[in-house]
Structures are given as C-alpha cells and as structure tokens.
Amino acid sequence: xxxTLPVRRxxxxxxxxxxxxxxxxxxxxxDGPPDEPTWDASVFGSLWLSSLKATFDAGPVTASxxxxxxxxxxxxxxxxxxxxxxxxxxxxxxxxxLGIQLQDTLNAxxxxxxxxxxxxxxxxxxxxxxxxxxxxxxxxxxxxxxxGWRALSLPVSSLFTSVPADDPRRIRLDLxxxxxxxxxxxxxxxxxxxxxxxxxxxxxxxxxxxxRIFDRVLNHLDLPKSIAVGGSNGVxxxxxxxxxxxxxxxxxxxxTRSVSLFLRSDIGGFGFGDSSSFTWQVLTGxxxxxxxxxxxxxxWRAIGFDHxxxxxxILYGALLGVGYxx
Numbered sequence: 001x002x003x004t005l006p007v008r009r010x011x012x013x014x015x016x017x018x019x020x021x022x023x024x025x026x027x028x029x030x031d032g033p034p035d036e037p038t039w040d041a042s043v044f045g046s047l048w049l050s051s052l053k054a055t056f057d058a059g060p061v062t063a064s065x066x067x068x069x070x071x072x073x074x075x076x077x078x079x080x081x082x083x084x085x086x087x088x089x090x091x092x093x094x095x096x097x098l099g100i101q102l103q104d105t106l107n108a109x110x111x112x113x114x115x116x117x118x119x120x121x122x123x124x125x126x127x128x129x130x131x132x133x134x135x136x137x138x139x140x141x142x143x144x145x146x147x148g149w150r151a152l153s154l155p156v157s158s159l160f161t162s163v164p165a166d167d168p169r170r171i172r173l174d175l176x177x178x179x180x181x182x183x184x185x186x187x188x189x190x191x192x193x194x195x196x197x198x199x200x201x202x203x204x205x206x207x208x209x210x211x212r213i214f215d216r217v218l219n220h221l222d223l224p225k226s227i228a229v230g231g232s233n234g235v236x237x238x239x240x241x242x243x244x245x246x247x248x249x250x251x252x253x254x255x256t257r258s259v260s261l262f263l264r265s266d267i268g269g270f271g272f273g274d275s276s277s278f279t280w281q282v283l284t285g286x287x288x289x290x291x292x293x294x295x296x297x298x299x300w301r302a303i304g305f306d307h308x309x310x311x312x313x314i315l316y317g318a319l320l321g322v323g324y325x326x
Contacts, residue, residue, distance in 0.1 A: 033155040033156075033169075034166070034168055039088045039089070041086035042084070042295075042324060043324055044085070044297070045080070045081070045322060045323075046081040046082060046297075046299070046320060047079065047080065047320050048081045048098050048099075049069055049073070049079065050076075050079055050315050050317035051067060051316050052067050052102070052314070052315055054138075054310055054311070055310070055313075056138065063188060075102040075104050076100065076101070077101040078099075078101055081096075081097065081098035082097060082098075083097055090149055091148075091149065092149065092176070093146070093147045094144075094146045094148075096143070096144045097141070097142065097144070099142065100140050101138065101139045103136065103137040105133060106134050106135070107131065107132075108131065108133070111128075112127070112129075113127045114126055125197055126197070128195070128196045128198075130193040131193075132192040132193060134190050134191070137185075138186055138187075139184070140182075140183070140184050140185075141182075142180060142181065143180070144180040144181065144246070146177060146246070146248075147176070147177065147178060149174065150174050151173050152172060153172050155167070155169070156171065159171075169253075169254035170254055172251070173251050176247070176248045176250060176266065177246070180244045180246050181241070181242075182241060182276075182305070184238075184309075185237065185240075186237060189234075194229055196227075197227045240307065243275060244268045244269040244279050244305070245270075245272065246266040246267065246268030246279065248264065248265050249265065249266075250264040258288060259287070261286055261287075262284065262285060265282045267279065267280045269305060274308075275307075276307040277307065279307075283300070283302075285297055285298050285319070287323075289325075293324055293326070294322070296320075297319070297321050297322075298319075301317065302314065303315050
C-alpha cells in the first residue's frame with residue numbers, strides 16, 4: 001500500500017506551525033497575556049471503552065474479530081488507561097499506557113442424528129455428539145514514552161483584535177518523538193468431544209436354521225456397543241511483544257478559560273527490526289478544568305497497526321478520565 005500521501009498529510013500541520021513559529025515576532029503589548037509557567041505536570045487515569053477489529057493467529061488457529069463498543073462491553077474483562085504529561089519551559093514529555101482484555105465463548109449444544117447407511121438386516125446408526133465449546137481470550141497492553149519541543153505557544157489575543165489583551169487563552173503545538181511498546185496475548189481453547197456411533201437396533205438375521213446360527217455367532221462375539229470417532233481438545237496461544245518508533249504532534253487550543261480542545265497524532269513502525277510494518281494513532285477530545293488542580297476529559301482514540309501474528313488491528317473508542325495538575 002502506498003503510504004506517501006498519508007505521511008504528507010500528516011506532516012502538513014506541524015510544518016505550517018513550525019513556519020509560523022520561525023516568523024519574526026510581532027510587538028507584544030505591555031498589557032499582553034500572562035506568560036506560561038516555567039513548568040507544569042499532570043497525572044491522569046481513564047476508563048477505556050474500546051472497540052476492536054483484528055485478525056489473530058494462535059498456532060494453527062486463525063481468529064478474526066470485529067466488535068463494536070456495544071458488542072464488546074459484555075465481553076470486556078477490563079479496560080483502563082493512564083499516564084503522566086509534563087513540560088519544562090519548551091521541553092515536553094509524555095508517558096501513556098492502556099490495556100484491555102476480552103473473552104468470547106461459543107457453545108454448541110449436544111446433538112443426536114439417525115443414520116441408515118447400511119440398511120437392510122444390519123439396521124441403522126445413531127450418531128451422538130456431546131456439547132462442544134470454543135473460547136477466545138485476547139489481552140492487549142500498550143505503553144508509550146515520548147519527548148518533544150513546544151514549537152508554538154500563541155496567545156489567542158494576538159489573532160483576534162476583539163479579544164482582550166490580557167486573555168490567558170493560547171494555542172499550542174508540540175512536536176513529539178518516542179517509542180510505543182505493545183504486548184498481545186491470544187489464547188484459543190477448543191473442546192470438541194468425539195462423535196459416539198452405535199447401532200440403532202440389533203441386526204436382524206434370516207429365519208430358520210441360518211437365523212439360529214447367525215444369532216449364536218453374534219452371542220459369542222464381544223462387539224462394542226458404540227464407537228467413538230474424532231474429537232479434539234486443545235489450547236493454542238500466541239504471545240507477541242514489540243516496540244515501534246513513532247513521530248507525531250500534539251495541538252491544543254483554549255476555547256474558554258476552563259475548556260480546551262486537543263488533537264494528537266503519530267505514525268511509526270516502518271518495519272524496522274521486529275517493529276510493526278506500519279502503525280498510526282489519532283486522539284482527540286475536550287478537557288474541562290473544573291477546579292484549580294482538577295480536570296475531566298472525554299477523548300476519542302484510534303490506534304492501528306500490522307504486525308506478524310496480529311493483522312489489520314484497529315482499536316478505537318472513548319476514554320473518560322480525570323486528571324490532577326500540579
């Protein structure tokens with residue numbers, strides 16, 4: 001697949017912002033907005049309500065899943081996210097992690113089928129299969145660390161003359177680079193009992209002397225009452241872990257003095273070593289600072305990648321979280 005066009009589009013926003021940041025600065029009015037503090041940091045935790053689309057290989061078994069959030073919630077064992085976000089002057093750093101585990105089980109009831117392949121005096125067959133089941137458990141953990149540079153911190157008042165000069169709202173752009181670690185464990189359990197075959201009724205022998213001889217011979221034979229055919233029980237699992245290098249940006253803007261919008265995106269992998277052949281991420285949402293140190297955020301996040309035994313994987317969904325800013 002040609003990745004050139006998406007990569008070019010991805011680079012447009014940070015390239016434009018960097019060009020703006022390098023332009024000569026316009027005179028700042030004495031009554032301008034307050035400067036940003038020298039440093040700030042926050043910790044946050046979220047509930048990860050994810051959807052999942054992927055194809056997994058576990059030994060000889062291939063399983064494909066495509067669960068929306070409404071289908072995934074009953075299967076979700078747990079789903080959490082959290083991290084640390086900080087800045088010192090223009091240097092920024094980000095630690096972020098999330099994980100989910102889901103389990104799905106398919107049960108097939110017992111079944112009995114009458115067969116008559118022989119017919120005639122030999123009678124028919126009855127095939128009985130006990131209840132069978134197949135289950136899939138997927139555990140996924142992602143952790144990423146990124147550092148970067150605040151390329152742009154622009155007061156809103158410098159863009160709109162109608163905004164008071166001392167308005168603290170700003171538009172910010174951070175250029176980021178780092179690494180994303182993945183851990184995937186896929187487990188498939190199969191329990192398929194054998195099919196039990198038995199005669200529907202005893203064979204009917206001929207009449208007269210031949211019939212008596214036929215019955216006597218059968219009485220001296222130790223024939224099994226039933227025969228078990230097939231069946232399978234097994235556990236197949238695959239554990240994969242790898243690290244992807246990523247580059248990206250984060251853009252945020254204050255809508256009001258307490259509400260901000262934000263967008264973060266990155267790409268990476270590129271098939272280096274054991275990394276993904278390609279990975280991408282888009283994260284956008286809104287933050288509300290309801291107290292001096294506390295905030296809540298509603299975020300929509302999507303992450304995709306292709307890697308060895310996990311193909312065409314896309315995790316996407318909502319995060320509802322709370323944070324504390326120092």
